[in-house]
Amino acid sequence: MNGTVVKNNEICAGHFFLSIKLPASFKTPMPGQFVMTRERGRIDPLLGRPFSVYHFERSEDGATVAILYKVVGKGTLLLSRLGEGDFLEVMGPYGRAFDIYPEVGRIVFICGGIGVAPITYLASHCRGQSGTRNVDLTCYYGASKAENLVGIEKIKEICSDVFVSTDDGSAGYEGPVTKKFAEDVSSYEPGTTKIYACGPRPMFEQLSDLVAGTPLSCQILIEERMACGLGACLGCTVLLRDNEGQVTHARACMEGPVFNIRDIHLG
């Protein structure tokens, strides 16, 4: 669908907030879903870029979707140069969303780096769903350094407990985000806790080790290179592992990007 850039602001070095105005017919994304963006008519870069939805709202004259992104290559560099009023095509929402459990008493979010974006949308959704019911929302948020903790204020508004970690110790706990989570994991009651995570692969590997051997449920949102984003090209394959240890393939854009952590073959 044809969108128009509303805001494209650099929050900290190389990290941007982008909001795009869309027609009212754009379907409301569920937490965990993503959109593909591209500039119409451009053949280099050729492919759209996938971004998890960070925020979505409807107004009288349409809808607005927002993403957080980091400049990592050609596509995101060009995206960072768009200004208010520029056109941007947005396709979606695509992908399997997080499973939501309105009755659960405690929800734990773990995010590393730009993984905070889909986690924030999810957390906001969970807060909204809980209504008057008392639900504990806890967030572990890690980044390389303090300046890169984008969107931290928003997370603090939504979650009652927020534990920050930085690799260099410039804010919160020093070390990977999973280090602090490891200290608390045994205090989480499996029957009444749901865990959701999004971040770099090493974070998932550490998390996988922490929840293995416990009944704790944990869903993760993974990132893969994509071409079509809609399930046709089979380019975004991820390796899954079934109960017998057999490796199978799944599409990050259709069967994912949300997966149960125990299904992913992280080897």
Added chain:
Amino acid sequence: MKDVRPEMQVDIGGLIIKNPVMTASGTFGYGEEYAPYVDIERLGAIIAKGISLGPRAGNKPPRIMETPCGMLNAIGLENPGVNAFIKEKLPFLSQFDVPVIANVFAETIDDFKKVTELLSKARGVAGLEINISCPNVKKGGIIFGSDPDMAHTVTKEVKCQTDLPVIIKLTPNVTDICLIAKSVEEGGADAISLINTLTGISVDIERRIPHLANVTGGLSGPAIKPVALRMVWQVAKRVKVPVIGIGGIVSASDAIEFLIVGARAIQVGTASFFNPSATVDIIDGIEGYLKRHKMADVNDLIGTFDEEGKRCSD
């Protein structure tokens, strides 16, 4: 002049299609994913993702990498196998008034024959496109399409197994594509489609490893269009059977370039990835071009390339 719609029908070797725009194998799945974005009945034909005798899991990830004006893919011909295709995928496609052409690949002549036989008995298959870019495992892995004799044999053996129109899809990774084209024409091909992807690689310079798990992949997209056009132009001059052009077509003007150099029809591939309605946009664009140039029939455009450049603009 009254606003009469130009005639868009073309004959691609015994199969008449409503317009020259087809989907390229491997880029449209088996149709289901695109149905929400494309009015499938407007397409000239659908060429489904390649099928082999048995199911294939495909390559380990990473399978794709973007390159300037293009992309490399090493999907690895992942598919459910011919029986699952006939039972599970064909019924969805059969509900539309669009010819479905099954794309077929195999690693031995025998397997080519077996798959051809099975597909020829299935309801809903209007034609076959034979992918000869795969290795002949009985001959040390030489690509079928790189050897004129092997290409001839595959064509002949497949034709013996079926009454369906047979399109042979050529690989450009050869020294002389006209040799291969002539050879498959002599083998009985009803039409020839070209080009398949160009073999390429991409390097992660920080880690000094390939970007693709398979190391090599097939290059597609606008970057390959000049090569594809040149090959279509050369082959169309050498053979009498219809030639179907593939390679970097993302807009109607790209498609028209291929028609002008002699392609009877074209396939749209990678473009569908970033513009799901590319095929329909291109159909509309070709029609618009014909109207603007006061051509009543798309066949009046095909093969009108003025190599010496003497034509003034209309």
